[in-house]
Amino acid sequence: MGMTWDGWALTGAEASAVRADPESIWERLNADRTSPSAVDLDKAWHGIHWLLTGDPWTTEGPLASVIFGGEELDGNFGYGPPRLLDPSGVAAIAAALADVDPTTLRARFDPAAMASAEVYPDIWDDADSFAGYLAPNFVAVKEFYRAAAERGQWVLQLLH
Template sequence: MGMIWKGRALSAAEAARVRQNPESLREPVGGAGAPPAVVDLDKAWHGIHWLLTGSAWDGEGPLALAVLGGEQVDEGDGDTPRLLLDAANVAAVATALDAVGVDELRKRYDPHAMSEAEIYPNIWDDEAFDTDLAPGFELLKQLYTHAAARDCWVLQTIT
């Protein structure tokens, strides 16, 4: 299997329920809804974060929140906690992502540097950008555009 990133747009009411009682959303993040309200980046999540921020785990501004940002709501179903990003930050991320194009990310793609930084899943080659990262980035943009247009929050999980 591996570490899979999933994101789901939540209404303010759903987000409030999750914040009060994380057990209220026990189904897998991708269990309900359809794209763009639910997105599965599979194993491309860490590479996308790297391309957006230039960092393995940190970063500046709204782009750093797109994959690894938000309030921790529980310990999660795997090794990482679930993160809940509020509607204001979702809107900021959507705007920031809209300003980034695939061509810009392609210029940042450096398989050697990503391997050196141990960017998961550390299988970076010349084809990975077109087969995994660019499509995943487009899905991520769709999720945030969809969520921002509806004043939604975004729940992120890595399992």
């Protein structure tokens, strides 16, 4: 199975409910995650983070917050606590992503550097890892943040 990343766009009321009862996140994990208000990056999350930031674990700045942003909530659902981004953080991420496209990321794609930095999972030298995996997942997460920002929503992130 491995480490996967999911994000959900939430209303203010939903964000308050999750903050009050982080265990309710299990319901989201067990529900259909293919709605426009959710994004499932599978294992592409770390490669996307690397391509956006040039570092495997930085949490500084809006591009790092795409994967590792927001307030840490109580609970551990696999690989650390869930995180909750407020609408201003979501808007900052959407604005930062507006000028990034797959062509920009392709220029940063370096399988050897990613392997050296231990970017998960170690598949980056596969011929289709960028075009068939990273690029489509990046487009999905970019659209997810754009739509959430447009609606003034919160974003719940979970690495599990």
